[in-house]
Amino acid sequence: MLSREEIDGFDHSPEPPKPAPARAPKVTPSQPLAGEADLASRKGNWRYLAPEAAAPQADAEAPAAAPEPTRATDAPATVISARDLDLVFQTNDGPVHALSGVNLEIGKGEFVSFIGPSGCGKTTFLRAVAGLEHPTGGSLTVNGMTPDEARQARAYGYVFQAAGLYPWRTIAKNISLPLQIMGYSKADQEARVARVLELVELSGFAKKYPWQLSGGMQQRASIARALSFDADILLMDEPFGALDEIVRDHLNEQLLALWKRTEKTIGFVTHSIPEAVYLSTKIVVMSPRPGRITDVIDSPLPLDRPLDIRDTPEFIEIAHRVREGLRAGHLDE
Numbered sequence: 001m002l003s004r005e006e007i008d009g010f011d012h013s014p015e016p017p018k019p020a021p022a023r024a025p026k027v028t029p030s031q032p033l034a035g036e037a038d039l040a041s042r043k044g045n046w047r048y049l050a051p052e053a054a055a056p057q058a059d060a061e062a063p064a065a066a067p068e069p070t071r072a073t074d075a076p077a078t079v080i081s082a083r084d085l086d087l088v089f090q091t092n093d094g095p096v097h098a099l100s101g102v103n104l105e106i107g108k109g110e111f112v113s114f115i116g117p118s119g120c121g122k123t124t125f126l127r128a129v130a131g132l133e134h135p136t137g138g139s140l141t142v143n144g145m146t147p148d149e150a151r152q153a154r155a156y157g158y159v160f161q162a163a164g165l166y167p168w169r170t171i172a173k174n175i176s177l178p179l180q181i182m183g184y185s186k187a188d189q190e191a192r193v194a195r196v197l198e199l200v201e202l203s204g205f206a207k208k209y210p211w212q213l214s215g216g217m218q219q220r221a222s223i224a225r226a227l228s229f230d231a232d233i234l235l236m237d238e239p240f241g242a243l244d245e246i247v248r249d250h251l252n253e254q255l256l257a258l259w260k261r262t263e264k265t266i267g268f269v270t271h272s273i274p275e276a277v278y279l280s281t282k283i284v285v286m287s288p289r290p291g292r293i294t295d296v297i298d299s300p301l302p303l304d305r306p307l308d309i310r311d312t313p314e315f316i317e318i319a320h321r322v323r324e325g326l327r328a329g330h331l332d333e
């Protein structure tokens with residue numbers, strides 16, 4: 001069972017967090033979540049707001065009309081910055097060098113996938129960004145803060161491989177749990193739950209229990225929970241790894257549409273080359289013992305990506321480069 005900290009990403013130690021966290025503004029049912037400014041004009045697979053429901057700019061940072069495809073190419077503001085990052089676990093069998101000399105910049109609005117063999121440090125990196133593991137060397141900043149400060153400022157939502165929903169709570173109650181812990185009013189909770197359920201197309205399932213939903217739907221509920229409090233960053237650790245390929249394809253399309261709609265910065269761990277290439281603006285190839293980055297590929301693919309883009313020469317070329325990176329890392333061991 002996940003700890004409360006892992007569910008909502010916040011520090012539940014008895015002492016209140018020192019810097020007053022930048023609490024997300026409360027919304028009324030008529031207000032959108034941040035970053036949904038241009039929903040009405042875009043197409044995708046998860047439902048979009050009707051134009052009349054699309055709110056006036058709620059997020060001052062969101063560009064009024066983002067011409068495509070700019071997010072991958074415009075050198076956006078840095079959200080996550082790792083410099084010479086080391087993380088060594090001390091175990092009974094000796095030290096385990098989970099991350100070594102990791103240098104990486106992730107810009108606002110990027111979709112960054114981490115791919116590599118088991119044990120190369122993908123999860124450790126994500127958990128370090130989330131402040132759940134502590135680096136033993138180098139520096140790591142999230143929105144210009146330490147990961148601990150960023151966690152207290154509610155900078156990210158976290159989605160795990162297992163949906164991690166409480167079976168005795170309805171889907172709506174699972175999603176509202178972090179909001180409840182954060183002290184949102186009941187009306188705010190209800191508005192936010194309704195909005196994120198709509199975002200992941202589960203509006204009709206608020207009163208169902210997790211066991212009444214398919215695996216893919218449970219993962220969508222888990223994504224909804226991570227989106228509920230307006231974090232700018234979404235950290236996703238193999239969220240679709242346990243699902244069959246057809247469901248996974250569908251969720252990939254939906255996630256891409258959701259990302260474009262909300263303009264989140266996403267860090268996504270996967271073992272699948274097609275998934276990494278299909279989803280990402282940047283692909284980080286890693287290799288184990290010690291865990292390190294062997295290649296960073298900025299994707300030249302357009303942001304509008306139908307599934308059959310996977311048959312294009314451009315897609316195949318990037319997939320080939322990822323495969324070569326993985327093979328080279330393997331030969332280095």
Ligand SMILES: Nc1ncnc2c1ncn2[C@@H]1O[C@H](COP(=O)(O)OP(=O)(O)OP(=O)(O)O)[C@@H](O)[C@H]1O
Nearest residue numbers: 089091096098117118119120121122123124125291
């Ligand atoms: N809490 C821990 N204590 C000790 N060692 C750990 C801990 N967490 C991870 N490790 C070790 O650190 C290394 C990196 O693990 P990590 O889980 O980050 O890899 P990964 O690339 O995410 O693997 P997978 O794809 O299997 O999830 C592994 O050798 C792992 O055994």
